[in-house]
Structures are given as C-alpha cells and as structure tokens.
Amino acid sequence: MIYRECGIYRTSYAKDMALFPIPLDRWATYAIAAAAFLAVPLLASDYWIGGLIVPFLCFALAALGLNFLTGYAGQLSLGHAAFMGVGAYAALILYARYSAPLLLSLLGAGLVAAGVGVLFGTPSLRIKGFYLAVSTLAAQFIIEWVITHVKWIGGGVYATIDTPPLRIMNWWLIDTPVEKYYLTLAVVVALTVFGRNLVRSRVGRAWMAIRDRDVAAEIMGISLFRYKLLAFAVSSFYAGVAGGLISFTYYAAANVEEFNLFLSFRLLGMIIIGGMGSILGSYLGAGFIVLLPIFISQFLGGVGKVVGRLVTTDLLANVELMVFGGLIIFFLIVEPLGLARLWRTLKDYLRLWPFPY
Amino acid sequence: MVQSSATETGAHAGGVGGRPKLQVQGVHINFGGVKALQGVSLDLLDREILAIIGPNGAGKTTLINSVSGVYHPSPGRIVLDGENITYHSPARIAALGVARTFQNVALFKGMTVLENLLVGRHLHMRSGALASGLYWQLAQREEIRHRAVVERLIDFLEITHIRNALAGTLPYGLQKRVELGRALAMEPRVLLLDEPMAGMNMEEKEDMARFILDVNDEWGFPTILIEHDMGVVMDISNRVVVLDHGEKIAEGSPGHVRGDPLVISAYLGEEAAA
Incomplete structure (x- = not known):
C-alpha cells in the first residue's frame, strides 16, 4: 500500500508512455536528482566525491553502454574497456593536443570510440555468442597494442597523456572534486536520459527483438546489419565518453594500463550483478562493484583487529577477486536479471503490502 | 465488397480475384540430396485465403520460407505484385509487405x-x-x-x-x-500463416478461425494458410493447394480437393484411394 498504482488513471497514451507514469516514482526520481545535485556536494567529503562517487558515475556510464549491447541487443563484448581506452586517448588528444573545447572533446571521444566499436562489431554479423565474445576479446588486445605501439597516439610504450587543467569556454576552471563531480554528473545524467528514451522506443525495441529471436526480427523487417552495428556504435559511444570523462576527472591522465582486460570483465560483472537489460541495473551494478573493495577492506580490517593479525594488501586484493567471482556465479544462478530484478520484486511486494491478496 | 463469412464457408466469395498478388513459379529447393520442393507453382489472388495442405515433410513450411526469403529457390521465381523478390533478403521482403507467423511460436x-x-x-x-x-x-x-x-x-x-x-x-x-x-x-500486402492452429484444442481453434475470417473481412489481406486440420481448412479457405513430396498434386476449391483420388492416397494411403 506504500507503493500503489490504484486510482492512478492514465487517460492518454502520452501519459501511459511517460517515463514515470506513477507519481511516487516521479517524485522519488526528482528527490534523487536533487540529492545528487545539492546534498551530495554539501554532505560528502572530498575524498568520497573525488575518490568514489566520480569514478562510480563514470563506470556506471560505461556499464550502461555495455548494457545496450549485451542486455538489450544480446551481443556479448569482452573488449569494452578497450573502447573506454579509445575514448580516453581521443578525448585527451583533442583537448590537450588540439585544444578543442572540453565538451566537444568528450563528444569526439564518443564518436571515435563508436567508429572503432563498429569496426570490431562487424564480426557480429556472422557469428554469435561464444565466438563473438572471443572476437571482441581480440579487440581488447589489438587496441591495447595499437595504443602502445603507435607513437602518434600516446608517444610510445608508456603511452600516457596527462590531463591539462579543465576549462569550459575559458572561464570556468574545473578544479575541485565538487566541480569535477558536477561535470561528470551533468554528462552522465544527460546520457542516461538519452539512453532511457532510446531503449523505450523504436531502436530499443529493434535491439530487444534481435536479442530475443533474431530470425523473427529479420522477418519483421529489422535489418540485423544496421541494428547490430548501431548497438555497437551507441554502446562504444557511451564507453568512449566514459573513458574520456574518467581520464579528465579521476585519473588525470589517459593511461592504457587502466583500460585492461580486467576492467572489461568488471564491466561485464557490473551488468550481470546489476541487471541485464536495465538502466537502473547498470547503476546498481557499478555502485556495487566500486563499493565492494571498500566494504571488504573495512570488514577484513575489523576481523583482523579482532583476531589480532594484520591484513595485508595482497590478501585484500585476492579476497576482492574471490568475492567478485563468487557473486557473479551467485547472480547467474539465483537471479540472472540481477539487482534491478530484486528491486522490482520488492516493489511488486510493496504494492500489496501489508495485505496478502 | 462483401467477403466470405463463416456461414458461406468454403465457397468463392465476392471480391476474390483480379491480378495475382503473389506468384510462385516453378520453385525448386534442395537441401543436399533432399528435394524439398520440386517445381511448385501457385498464384495467390487478392482477398483470398489459400490453404496449403499436405502430409508431414511435404514442403509446406519450406514454401513459406522461400516466399519470406529465408531460402532462395533455384531454379524458380517468386513475384510479389509484379516485382521479382526471389533473391531479396528477409528484411527487404518484409519491407515490401510480406508478413508471416511461425510454426513454433517465435x-x-x-x-x-x-x-x-x-x-x-x-x-x-x-x-x-x-x-x-x-x-x-x-x-x-x-x-x-x-x-x-x-x-x-x-x-x-x-x-x-x-x-x-x-x-x-x-x-x-x-x-x-x-x-x-x-x-x-x-x-502486410500478403499474410503467411504457418499452422496458426497447431497444438490447440477445439475451442482455441474455433477462436483462431474466427479471427482469421474476421481479419479477412476487415482488411482482406491475401493469406496463405498452412494447416493440418482438414475440417478447419475446408471451412475457412477459398482455395486449397495440396503438396506431397515437394510437388503440387492438386489445386482447387475445398470440395473439389477433398474428392481428388491423388489427395486421398497421399493422406490415407494407396488402398483407400482405389
């Protein structure tokens, strides 16, 4: 009874198709937005904002991109970190080397990544599932190799481009963690709204049709060629913007080492734990994976104090990996649709609560 | 124009006819050594319901698949409203107005x-x-x-x-x-229904038959209907084509086809026909 749809009459298709047809959902969303824009900068410390929330938002954006491809269009990618890397270098080359405006650099990062994504997405037209996963794995290695071996990109083996001070239009210097947080938040919110609209309209339906039954989708007149490549393009665009953004606001450099294969797996883990085919799931999964190491180190630190032994950092790192793997197996078996599905189950439960009918 | 309703079943009704919407001309399809279709030809007229019947493995679904572009016949031609669509991709054929359902729901x-x-x-x-x-x-x-x-x-x-x-x-x-x-x-300009009543009970079959007739009344999409249930076929189709072993063995009104000795032997065996 707390969360109810009773008595809410939608009298036009426009109202029924609104993003949040239920008032409570709408108000909750406004409240979260207000909290994100006002409360977080006031309440959270610089460490929390700069060290956790900003990378969380960037990873959520990348996970969202991967979710379009894997959760909505049903195509697996193990090379998404590499697409982030492409975005990171593209953004910094544009911004630092050619002094392009900041937001245009991010847009350019997305577009370059989208182009590379389409290139590596072409095998999806011939192969599916496991084999496609392996061919996107090749993308990961090829892109890493190109970045470290083409001198023009990052200047050779270490391939690092430092981020110069961030300015928008030469007058707003983005320097403090809070300012970087606002930049990240604005980009991420805008792209999330865009993505939410995308998946609820014609394009999103075409993707889901391909995911559920590609033969039938083609018989409905959906061009597999166009929509699979579009999925790779949009997905890599998001990854590219996320890569550029995180290099601007968190790493303070574009560095190929950050965008390794393990990050690809982590992104996949985020959408498995968070929820395939769910926008909310991308956020939940990213938040979960970003917060997990902190939670584990706090927990093990506490345990260490109790038993009187020091917990070493390599033990922490290994425990983190084990928990990560264990969670993925757990979710694949118990709740393949992830945290987003659990949230939905809870909402369905609250609809009738406390009455059992 | 008034279309056939459930009461005047099986008869040619007003409105059916004109230039064929869909022409299948001498279509052959081979899977390795298996000759699934051997020179099948048929015309689908405007506003009509054309039933394709035949025993299992007769090539009914293969025929629909070749119309919707899943298989490409060689030799043979598929013509939609005068346009040759034999080698078009499924998506392109759909864009030209061919819609279908699947035998196993898809x-x-x-x-x-x-x-x-x-x-x-x-x-x-x-x-x-x-x-x-x-x-x-x-x-x-x-x-x-x-x-x-x-x-x-x-x-x-x-x-x-x-x-x-x-x-x-x-x-x-x-x-x-x-x-x-x-x-x-x-x-669609042409509707292909691949066993829309397979696996249904009597009540569901009647519902589905009613919908197919209502659709025909309302929009008059020329329809190819694959169906096993002879009763249904006799009731709702204007014309019937019978396939056996990839060949067309009979064509005509439901009443005519039912009495055809070739059809009886294909369905019931040689002795029953004799």
Whole structure:
C-alpha cells in the first residue's frame, strides 16, 4: 500500500508512455536528482566525491553502454574497456593536443570510440555468442597494442597523456572534486536520459527483438546489419565518453594500463550483478562493484583487529577477486536479471503490502 | 465488397480475384540430396485465403520460407505484385509487405505483448537513434500514433487484459494470437500463416478461425494458410493447394480437393484411394 498504482488513471497514451507514469516514482526520481545535485556536494567529503562517487558515475556510464549491447541487443563484448581506452586517448588528444573545447572533446571521444566499436562489431554479423565474445576479446588486445605501439597516439610504450587543467569556454576552471563531480554528473545524467528514451522506443525495441529471436526480427523487417552495428556504435559511444570523462576527472591522465582486460570483465560483472537489460541495473551494478573493495577492506580490517593479525594488501586484493567471482556465479544462478530484478520484486511486494491478496 | 463469412464457408466469395498478388513459379529447393520442393507453382489472388495442405515433410513450411526469403529457390521465381523478390533478403521482403507467423511460436519472449506488436510497426516508423534518444516532438508523436494503431489491434484480437504481460509467460494459445497480431501490425500486402492452429484444442481453434475470417473481412489481406486440420481448412479457405513430396498434386476449391483420388492416397494411403 506504500507503493500503489490504484486510482492512478492514465487517460492518454502520452501519459501511459511517460517515463514515470506513477507519481511516487516521479517524485522519488526528482528527490534523487536533487540529492545528487545539492546534498551530495554539501554532505560528502572530498575524498568520497573525488575518490568514489566520480569514478562510480563514470563506470556506471560505461556499464550502461555495455548494457545496450549485451542486455538489450544480446551481443556479448569482452573488449569494452578497450573502447573506454579509445575514448580516453581521443578525448585527451583533442583537448590537450588540439585544444578543442572540453565538451566537444568528450563528444569526439564518443564518436571515435563508436567508429572503432563498429569496426570490431562487424564480426557480429556472422557469428554469435561464444565466438563473438572471443572476437571482441581480440579487440581488447589489438587496441591495447595499437595504443602502445603507435607513437602518434600516446608517444610510445608508456603511452600516457596527462590531463591539462579543465576549462569550459575559458572561464570556468574545473578544479575541485565538487566541480569535477558536477561535470561528470551533468554528462552522465544527460546520457542516461538519452539512453532511457532510446531503449523505450523504436531502436530499443529493434535491439530487444534481435536479442530475443533474431530470425523473427529479420522477418519483421529489422535489418540485423544496421541494428547490430548501431548497438555497437551507441554502446562504444557511451564507453568512449566514459573513458574520456574518467581520464579528465579521476585519473588525470589517459593511461592504457587502466583500460585492461580486467576492467572489461568488471564491466561485464557490473551488468550481470546489476541487471541485464536495465538502466537502473547498470547503476546498481557499478555502485556495487566500486563499493565492494571498500566494504571488504573495512570488514577484513575489523576481523583482523579482532583476531589480532594484520591484513595485508595482497590478501585484500585476492579476497576482492574471490568475492567478485563468487557473486557473479551467485547472480547467474539465483537471479540472472540481477539487482534491478530484486528491486522490482520488492516493489511488486510493496504494492500489496501489508495485505496478502 | 462483401467477403466470405463463416456461414458461406468454403465457397468463392465476392471480391476474390483480379491480378495475382503473389506468384510462385516453378520453385525448386534442395537441401543436399533432399528435394524439398520440386517445381511448385501457385498464384495467390487478392482477398483470398489459400490453404496449403499436405502430409508431414511435404514442403509446406519450406514454401513459406522461400516466399519470406529465408531460402532462395533455384531454379524458380517468386513475384510479389509484379516485382521479382526471389533473391531479396528477409528484411527487404518484409519491407515490401510480406508478413508471416511461425510454426513454433517465435515471439520476442522478453518483451511485453504491446512491445511485440509495436515491433510489427517497425517498418512504418521512421525515428532513428538520435530522434528516439531525444524523444522530442517527432519521435514522441510517432510513438503515440503507432501505439493507437496497435491498441486497435489489441482490441480486435481480444487481448487487452494481457497487453503488459511478457510474451514468454503467456499460454500457448494466446502466444499464437499475439503472433498473429504482430503480423497484422505490419499491415502486410500478403499474410503467411504457418499452422496458426497447431497444438490447440477445439475451442482455441474455433477462436483462431474466427479471427482469421474476421481479419479477412476487415482488411482482406491475401493469406496463405498452412494447416493440418482438414475440417478447419475446408471451412475457412477459398482455395486449397495440396503438396506431397515437394510437388503440387492438386489445386482447387475445398470440395473439389477433398474428392481428388491423388489427395486421398497421399493422406490415407494407396488402398483407400482405389
């Protein structure tokens, strides 16, 4: 009874198709937005904002991109970190080397990544599932190799481009963690709204049709060629913007080492734990994976104090990996649709609560 | 023009005829050594329901697959409204107005009934990724317009109560009906129904037969219907084509085909025909 749809009459298709047809959902969303824009900068410390929330938002954006491809269009990618890397270098080359405006650099990062994504997405037209996963794995290695071996990109083996001070239009210097947080938040919110609209309209339906039954989708007149490549393009665009953004606001450099294969797996883990085919799931999964190491180190630190032994950092790192793997197996078996599905189950439960009918 | 209703079953009714909408000309399909179709020809007239019957393995589904572009005949020609579509891709043939259902339901299981039908509107919509993502004016108006079209179909097929249910969770009979709706949403020039009543009980079959006749009344899509149940075929089709071992062995009105000795022997064996 707390969360109810009773008595809410939608009298036009426009109202029924609104993003949040239920008032409570709408108000909750406004409240979260207000909290994100006002409360977080006031309440959270610089460490929390700069060290956790900003990378969380960037990873959520990348996970969202991967979710379009894997959760909505049903195509697996193990090379998404590499697409982030492409975005990171593209953004910094544009911004630092050619002094392009900041937001245009991010847009350019997305577009370059989208182009590379389409290139590596072409095998999806011939192969599916496991084999496609392996061919996107090749993308990961090829892109890493190109970045470290083409001198023009990052200047050779270490391939690092430092981020110069961030300015928008030469007058707003983005320097403090809070300012970087606002930049990240604005980009991420805008792209999330865009993505939410995308998946609820014609394009999103075409993707889901391909995911559920590609033969039938083609018989409905959906061009597999166009929509699979579009999925790779949009997905890599998001990854590219996320890569550029995180290099601007968190790493303070574009560095190929950050965008390794393990990050690809982590992104996949985020959408498995968070929820395939769910926008909310991308956020939940990213938040979960970003917060997990902190939670584990706090927990093990506490345990260490109790038993009187020091917990070493390599033990922490290994425990983190084990928990990560264990969670993925757990979710694949118990709740393949992830945290987003659990949230939905809870909402369905609250609809009738406390009455059992 | 008045179309045949359930009461004047099996007869040629007014409105059927004119230039053939779909022509299948001498189609051969081979799978390795298996000759699935050997020179089958047929014409589908405007507003008619043409039933294709035949024993298992006669090549009925193969014929539909070759019309919708899943297989390409060689030799042979498929002509839609005077245009040769023999070697077009399935998506291109769909864009030209050929809609179909599948023998084993092929709904998009993870999508709602509403979304399934909206996928049927895909070809009538224009919004690309940018317009969809911005969801401003153009895309929104388009969504609402096509939603209204789909809602009329949902009403027509009496599935209003399940419009927000996931297609994969529905009982089989309803899935078949949703799949018919998805094909109708395409506003096709030619409708291909591959065993729309397979695996249904009597009541569901009657419902489905009623819908097929109503669809024919309302829109008059020329329809090819594959069906095993002879009773249904006799009741709702204008003409019947009989396939056996990849060859056409009879064609004509239901009454005529029923008495054909070749058909009887294909279905019941040689002795029954003699």
